[in-house]
Amino acid sequence: DAKTTQPPSMDCAEGRAANLPCNHSTISGNEYVYWYRQIHSQGPQYIIHGLKNNETNEMASLIITEDRKSSTLILPHATLRDTAVYYCIVRGRTQGGSEKLVFGKGTKLTVNP
Amino acid sequence: DTAVSQTPKYLVTQMGNDKSIKCEQNLGHDTMYWYKQDSKKFLKIMFSYNNKELIINETVPNRFSPKSPDKAHLNLHINSLELGDSAVYFCASSQGVRGPNEKLFFGSGTQLSVL
Numbered sequence: 285d286a287k288t289t290q291p292p293s294m295d296c297a298e299g300r301a302a303n304l305p306c307n308h309s310t311i312s313g314n315e316y317v318y319w320y321r322q323i324h325s326q327g328p329q330y331i332i333h334g335l336k337n338n339e340t341n342e343m344a345s346l347i348i349t350e351d352r353k354s355s356t357l358i359l360p361h362a363t364l365r366d367t368a369v370y371y372c373i374v375r376g377r378t379q380g381g382s383e384k385l386v387f388g389k390g391t392k393l394t395v396n397p
Numbered sequence: 398d399t400a401v402s403q404t405p406k407y408l409v410t411q412m413g414n415d416k417s418i419k420c421e422q423n424l425g426h427d428t429m430y431w432y433k434q435d436s437k438k439f440l441k442i443m444f445s446y447n448n449k450e451l452i453i454n455e456t457v458p459n460r461f462s463p464k465s466p467d468k469a470h471l472n473l474h475i476n477s478l479e480l481g482d483s484a485v486y487f488c489a490s491s492q493g494v495r496g497p498n499e500k501l502f503f504g505s506g507t508q509l510s511v512l
């Protein structure tokens with residue numbers, strides 16, 4: 285019951301910017317967009333999150349459209365170590381009303397030398 | 398120091414056995430989780446505990462019983478293991494439950510193989 289749509293895979297050249305898109309057209313006004321990534325055989329790793337404004341940290345930038353129906357994660361200078369599955373997540377609710385993160389299929393990003 | 402550590406990393410066992418996976422976090426977080434990642438790589442939440450209290454139970458079979466002796470530990474006990482239980486199980490923790498800064502920190506996973 286993921287609320288996001290991402291391309292299944294993308295390629296990027298090492299040193300170039302990687303732009304990963306995500307559609308979340310049913311997002312509600314108080315829901316945040318989170319990005320995590322999972323490098324092979326490791327646990328998921330938090331990258332960034334945002335509500336309305338664009339955000340930047342040491343790992344990436346997050347661009348959210350004005351209508352909040354889509355966003356883009358930007359890795360400004362991709363390295364081989366950035367090869368991973370990237371998950372765009374809108375924080376949803378369990379049947380009991382508690383909030384949870386629902387992981388979709390993600391985008392498999394391959395950074396090529 | 399590993400923030401979220403879980404043991405064992407690999408677990409191979411026979412159908413019908415009972416096994417446990419342990420998880421500990423040293424981040425001082427109030428909330429801990431168990432996620433299951435199946436062979437198709439879907440990552441699904443199973444349980445969540447906040448200050449030792451169960452707050453999320455995502456219709457997991459009652460063969461799975463989480464136990465939180467204190468807020469730094471959340472162990473997962475599985476009775477009568479079935480083939481379909483084979484997966485990678487991830488433990489995670491976060492500062493709270495509902496705040497906007499709910500960043501989850503994950504362990505490195507336990508690969509469970511039921512033969």
